[in-house]
Structure formats: structure tokens, C-alpha cells
Amino acid sequence: MDLFNNLALGFSVALSVQNILLCFAGCLVGTLIGVLPGVGPIATIAMLLPITYGADPAGALIMLAGIYYGAQYGGSTSAILVNIPGEATAVVTTLDGHQMARNGRAGAALGIAAIGSFIAGTITTLVVAAIGAPLTKLGMLFGAAEYFALMVTGLVFAVVLARGSVLRAITMIVLGLLLSTVGTDVNTGQERLTLGIDALVDRIDFAVLAMGLFGLAELLRSLENPEARDVVKGAIGKVLPTAQEVRQALKPIFRGIGLGTVLGALPGNGAVLAPFASYALEKKTAADPSRFGKGAIEGVAGPEAANNAGAQAAFIPLLTLGIPPNAVMALMVGAMTIHGIVPGPQVMTRNPDLFWGMIASMWIGNLALLIINLPLVGLWVRLLQVPYRLMFPAILIFCCIGVYSINNQAADVIVTAFFGLFGYLLLKLGFELAPLLLGFVLGGLLEDTFRRAMDLSHGSLMTFVERPIALGLLILALIVLVIAVLPAVSRKRDEAFVE
Amino acid sequence: MTLPVQKKKSRIRGGTGLASGPRTMNGVQRTKLLSEQVVGGAVIALVSVIALVATRDLESGTFAEIGPGLIPRILALLLLILGVAVSATGFLSKDRGDDDAFWRWSPRGIVFILGAVVSFGLTVRSLGLFLAAPLAILVAGWASREIKWLELMIFAAVLTAFCSVLFRFLLNLPIPLAPWLIGY
Numbered sequence: 001m002d003l004f005n006n007l008a009l010g011f012s013v014a015l016s017v018q019n020i021l022l023c024f025a026g027c028l029v030g031t032l033i034g035v036l037p038g039v040g041p042i043a044t045i046a047m048l049l050p051i052t053y054g055a056d057p058a059g060a061l062i063m064l065a066g067i068y069y070g071a072q073y074g075g076s077t078s079a080i081l082v083n084i085p086g087e088a089t090a091v092v093t094t095l096d097g098h099q100m101a102r103n104g105r106a107g108a109a110l111g112i113a114a115i116g117s118f119i120a121g122t123i124t125t126l127v128v129a130a131i132g133a134p135l136t137k138l139g140m141l142f143g144a145a146e147y148f149a150l151m152v153t154g155l156v157f158a159v160v161l162a163r164g165s166v167l168r169a170i171t172m173i174v175l176g177l178l179l180s181t182v183g184t185d186v187n188t189g190q191e192r193l194t195l196g197i198d199a200l201v202d203r204i205d206f207a208v209l210a211m212g213l214f215g216l217a218e219l220l221r222s223l224e225n226p227e228a229r230d231v232v233k234g235a236i237g238k239v240l241p242t243a244q245e246v247r248q249a250l251k252p253i254f255r256g257i258g259l260g261t262v263l264g265a266l267p268g269n270g271a272v273l274a275p276f277a278s279y280a281l282e283k284k285t286a287a288d289p290s291r292f293g294k295g296a297i298e299g300v301a302g303p304e305a306a307n308n309a310g311a312q313a314a315f316i317p318l319l320t321l322g323i324p325p326n327a328v329m330a331l332m333v334g335a336m337t338i339h340g341i342v343p344g345p346q347v348m349t350r351n352p353d354l355f356w357g358m359i360a361s362m363w364i365g366n367l368a369l370l371i372i373n374l375p376l377v378g379l380w381v382r383l384l385q386v387p388y389r390l391m392f393p394a395i396l397i398f399c400c401i402g403v404y405s406i407n408n409q410a411a412d413v414i415v416t417a418f419f420g421l422f423g424y425l426l427l428k429l430g431f432e433l434a435p436l437l438l439g440f441v442l443g444g445l446l447e448d449t450f451r452r453a454m455d456l457s458h459g460s461l462m463t464f465v466e467r468p469i470a471l472g473l474l475i476l477a478l479i480v481l482v483i484a485v486l487p488a489v490s491r492k493r494d495e496a497f498v499e
Numbered sequence: 500m501t502l503p504v505q506k507k508k509s510r511i512r513g514g515t516g517l518a519s520g521p522r523t524m525n526g527v528q529r530t531k532l533l534s535e536q537v538v539g540g541a542v543i544a545l546v547s548v549i550a551l552v553a554t555r556d557l558e559s560g561t562f563a564e565i566g567p568g569l570i571p572r573i574l575a576l577l578l579l580i581l582g583v584a585v586s587a588t589g590f591l592s593k594d595r596g597d598d599d600a601f602w603r604w605s606p607r608g609i610v611f612i613l614g615a616v617v618s619f620g621l622t623v624r625s626l627g628l629f630l631a632a633p634l635a636i637l638v639a640g641w642a643s644r645e646i647k648w649l650e651l652m653i654f655a656a657v658l659t660a661f662c663s664v665l666f667r668f669l670l671n672l673p674i675p676l677a678p679w680l681i682g683y
Binding site: 387417431 | 535538539542543546547549550557561562563564565567570571574575577578581582584585588604605607612613616617621623624628632636639640642643645646647650651654655658662666670671672674
């Protein structure tokens with residue numbers, strides 16, 4: 001019964017006129033920016049962060065969540081229409097989605113993606129609400145040592161579940177941790193690693209780093225390749241899929257939701273894996289696997305539902321334990337901090353209206369997506385036909401204004417340019433940037449919990465071994481890491497992503 | 500449609516100078532010495548050395564009394580080890596990764612995109628959005644080979660007007676518009 005009372009509280013917050021408007025506005029602008037090819041959810045959220053400053057904390061977070069769903073859906077739209085995924089999780093959608101578009105069924109592909117996402121959103125909202133309270137109670141029992149161990153475990157999961165080399169992903173996480181120590185040390189007031197640069201004394205702002213790495217560096221990378229956009233020309237077709245297509249898609253949608261919810265709730269970045277797993281599952285269980293890759297609607301519906309379920313389940317570790325499982329959630333932490341809310345189990349008891357309001361707004365956000373996007377598909381198509389030579393100066397100026405507005409510091413803009421260059425260099429050298437941002441955001445929390453654990457144990461590292469929960473988590477992390485680098489398993493892991 | 504695209508691609512790769520030179524001379528050796536991973540590890544190691552030098556004056560303290568330098572120093576050392584390990588695997592591995600992408604730089608993009616961002620940072624306070632934004636847009640426009648001046652100038656004017664209304668008036672962000680003219 002608690003669940004329904006809580007949800008009722010949530011909906012009373014989320015259904016205020018102001019918050020509904022914020023949620024819709026967030027979805028709309030999120031889709032608007034997210035639909036631009038090469039602009040993923042991370043860049044979109046970082047770019048649009050300043051527009052939430054005017055709202056109260058609950059409203060701002062509701063709007064941000066709306067931006068997030070919008071950006072996710074926008075990424076799928078550009079994957080289907082232009083064959084350019086906005087981010088890793090939309091890669092799968094390009095396979096069959098773009099083929100459907102070429103067969104003149106772009107409307108049906110976009111429609112089933114929206115419908116699948118909506119069903120996924122509805123179910124996952126209930127799951128998040130149901131799991132939220134008990135997990136939060138568990139989180140309350142955790143001390144500094146347990147938190148430290150949990151974050152280490154989360155980072156290990158994030159490495160193992162990511163694409164590409166385990167070694168290089170760990171390297172990026174440690175680099176992110178190191179960058180998080182730049183600036184004035186909270187405990188002693190001494191400056192660390194500032195290299196005499198004034199702009200770094202106040203620590204590097206997470207949005208500055210995110211915008212440099214995911215806005216500018218990506219922009220530089222896309223300028224390398226002369227425009228080769230394959231925008232679907234001609235008719236989009238009816239947006240509503242036929243009854244037969246819906247029947248075909250229904251089971252994949254529910255299987256996708258199951259996969260997405262379980263994987264997304266892991267403390268590591270499981271959500272990334274969900275669409276890949278769903279696509280592989282659908283292809284394996286299909287009566288006629290050869291249809292896949294040629295425009296099978298199951299290949300769009302399943303992964304899209306898994307993607308959205310995973311995206312939303314990723315809120316579970318953030319809202320209950322205060323630990324962001326991926327780079328997007330890391331941005332959410334930054335946004336919460338800007339509004340004076342420290343993420344963690346105390347949020348639910350201290351700001352219940354915010355906690356449940358945000359959960360309820362997830363469902364409203366998904367509804368908004370459905371209402372906004374289906375009629376507006378034509379608009380997105382026209383937007384995608386804007387030539388890149390005009391699109392990138394616009395992206396750039398939004399980045400600049402966004403960064404400047406964070407602290408009204410012109411120096412931040414120049415630091416962003418530096419990180420753009422640095423991020424581009426890292427991309428060229430084959431490093432992924434998402435683990436860096438995750439390490440950066442968790443760095444402050446990790447250092448803080450480590451110091452508190454050390455204070456409590458009077459400097460004995462044995463505290464991590466003597467406390468059973470901490471020890472268990474660290475052993476789990478170690479086992480997962482060892483298994484992942486075993487040759488047999490790592491080959492399997494590569495295959496899973498190639499699929 | 501495809502012909503001009505291919506032309507441009509070859510121009511970019513030829514333009515870097517790095518792309519064609521070493522490969523035709525001695526492909527095998529370049530792969531061994533300068534593969535993406537080897538250089539990547541070296542860059543990481545360099546960053547960690549800079550961090551170690553920068554933390555040399557900070558006290559480490561003990562685990563019971565943690566000083567400001569302890570955590571950055573541990574992380575920098577860890578990063579050094581990882582950087583060396585990445586380089587080493589690059590030497591040992593036969594997998595060359597996406598070497599082509601590594602050698603295909605876009606100097607034009609770097610100069611004009613980053614130049615545009617820096618110019619915005621330097622001018623937004625003094626000149627305000629009315630001038631800083633069109634300046635940045637015009638500089639950024641150079642990054643593309645397909646630049647069309649008239650179109651870009653009209654676009655810059657429209658975009659600046661749009662941003663001014665959106666950020667200053669609708670969202671109330673305190674970004675200066677034209678301090679030299681209207682005082683804010």
C-alpha cells in the first residue's frame with residue numbers, strides 16, 4: 001500500500017501545471033537536440049543543463065529527465081532515418097530500423113520505437129517505485145567503507161560491461177579519478193594539480209568536462225569525415241504500425257523490457273548492454289533469422305524497449321544509493337548538486353516530494369514522448385536535412401553559451417576548448433570517453449568515503465576486510481574482473497558486441 | 500553524388516602529411532613503433548608524470564592522517580602503470596586497431612572549432628552575445644570546406660537573435676548581450 005501512497009504523492013508533484021510543462025518542454029528540446037546526428041544524450045544534457053537553472057529542484061530534475069528521454073528517442077530517430085546512431089545504445093536500431101526506413105516503413109519503425117519505449121517506460125516506472133524504498137533502506141545501513149567498496153564494484157562492472165579493451169577502460173576511469181582531484185582539496189584547503197591556472201582552483205566543473213569531451217571532441221571527429229549522410233528521402237509512411245506488425249513486436253517488447261530492467265539496475269553500466277542482448281535474443285529465437293538486418297520489426301521493437309527500460313532502471317542505483325551507474329546518470333548527479341541536493345539514500349526521506357515526483361515524472365515523460373513525437377516526425381525529418389555546415393556552428397554556440405552560463409565564467413569556456421582537444425586526442429588514440437566521465441564524477445565520492453573510512457578505522461586498511469559487506473563487494477568486483485580478462489570469456493564478450 | 504565525397508576524403512588524408520608518408524616507406528615498422536595503442540599509452544604515461552611532478556610539494560600524510568597529496572599521487576602512479584601497460588600490449592599485440600582513423604586528423608577542424616570556442620570565451624564578457632556569438636559562428640564556419648559566406652552570415656544573425664531571446668529573455672540567464680551599447 002505504501003507503494004501507491006508514494007506514487008500518489010509523486011503524481012501530485014509531477015502533475016502540477018508547471019511540472020507538466022517542464023516535462024513536455026524537456027522532452028521537446030531533448031528530442032530537438034538529440035535528433036542531430038552525432039549528438040548523443042550526454043552532450044544534449046550537458047548543453048541543455050543551463051535551461052533548467054530557473055526551475056525549483058524538483059522541476060529542474062523532472063525537466064532533465066524529460067531531456068534525457070527526449071535525447072534517447074532523438075538518437076533512435078537519427079539512427080532510423082539517417083543511419084547515424086547518436087550513441088552506443090542506438091547502434092542496434094540502425095540495423096533493422098534504417099532498413100525499414102529504406103523499405104518505406106520509416107513511420108512504422110519510429111512508431112513502434114515510440115510505442116515500445118512507452119510500454120517499457122510504464123513498466124519500469126512501477127519497478128523503480130517498488131524497488132526504490134527497500135533498496136534505500138539497505139543504503140542507509142551502509143557506512144563509508146561499504147560505500148567505497150560498492151563504488152569500486154560499480155566501476156568494475158562499468159568496465160566489464162563496456163565495449164572495447166578492459167585495460168583501456170580502466171585507464172580512462174583512473175584518468176577521470178585523477179582529474180577529479182584537481183582543484184582545492186576540501187579537507188585541507190590546499191590547491192592540488194592546478195598547475196598555477198586560476199580557472200582550475202575551484203575544481204573542474206563536470207559540465208565543462210562533459211561538454212568538452214562529448215560536445216566538442218565529437219564535433220571534431222565528425223568533421224573529419226566529409227558529409228556522407230544517408231537521409232531517407234521520400235515518404236515516411238504511416239506512423240502507426242499495422243495490427244500485424246504490433247502483434248509481431250509485442251513479445252520482443254516485453255522480453256526487451258525484462259532484459260533492460262535487470263541489466264540497467266546493475267551498479268555498473270548494464271543499460272548499454274541491454275539493446276545488444278535483446279537483438280541477439282530476438283534473432284536467436286526468431287522462426288526466420290534471415291529477416292534480421294533487412295528490416296525486421298522485432299529488431300527495432302525489442303532493442304528499443306530494452307534501451308528505454310535500461311535507461312530508466314539506471315535511475316535505481318542513482319536514486320537509492322546515490323551512485324551513478326553511467327555517464328548520463330553522472331550528469332544527473334552534477335545537476336542535483338547544482339540544485340543543492342546530495343544524491344543518496346537520504347534523498348527519499350529528506351525530499352520525498354522530489355524523489356517520488358521524479359519517479360512519477362518518468363511515466364509522464366514517456367507519455368509526452370509518445371504525444372510529441374508521433375505527430376512531429378515530419379519536423380525531425382526536415383531538421384535532419386539541414387546541412388551539417390550550418391548544424392555544427394549551431395551546436396558549437398549552444399555549447400559555448402551553456403558552459404558560460406554554468407558559473408558565468410568566461411574562463412570555463414576556454415577550459416572546455418582544452419578538454420575538447422584532449423578528448424579528441426584520446427578518441428584518436430582509441431580510448432572511450434564515457435568511463436573517464438564516470439570516473440571523474442565518482443572520484444569526489446570515492447575520495448570522500450575513503451577518507452571517512454580511514455578516519456573511522458584510524459588508518460587501518462583492514463577495515464575493508466573486516467566489514468563483511470565491504471569485503472563481499474570487493475571480492476565480487478575482483479571475481480568479475482578476473483573472469484572478464486580470461487581469454488575465453490573476453491572473446492565471448494567481443495562477440496556479444498559484434499552481434 | 501559519390502564522386503565529390505571521395506575526392507574530399509583523399510584530400511584530407513593527403514593533407515595531414517602523416518597519413519601517406521611513413522606507411523609507404525615502411526609499413527611494418529611504423530605499426531610496431533607507433534600503433535594507436537603504443538602512442539596512447541605513452542600519452543597517458545606523460546599525463547601521469549605531469550601529475551606526479553605537480554604534486555611533489557604536497558604532503559602525503561599517513562592513512563590515519565591523509566594529506567592532500569596522497570590520493571592524487573596514488574592515482575598518478577596507478578595511471579603511470581596503466582599507461583605503460585597499454586603501450587606494452589600495443590607492442591606485443593598483432594591487432595593494429597583502427598590505425599587508419601588514428602592517422603586521419605582534421606587540422607582544419609581543430610584550428611577553427613577550438614578557435615571559435617576560445618574566441619567566444621575571450622569576447623563574451625567585453626563584447627557581449629551580440630558580437631561574440633556571430634564571431635564564433637563565423638570562425639567555426641571555416642571548419643567546413645563547404646562554407647558559403649552569405650548563407651553563414653545570415654545564419655549567424657538569425658542564430659544570435661534566437662539565442663539572445665531564448666537565453667536572456669525567456670530563461671533569464673545573466674549573459675551579457677551588448678555591454679558597450681545597452682549596458683548589460
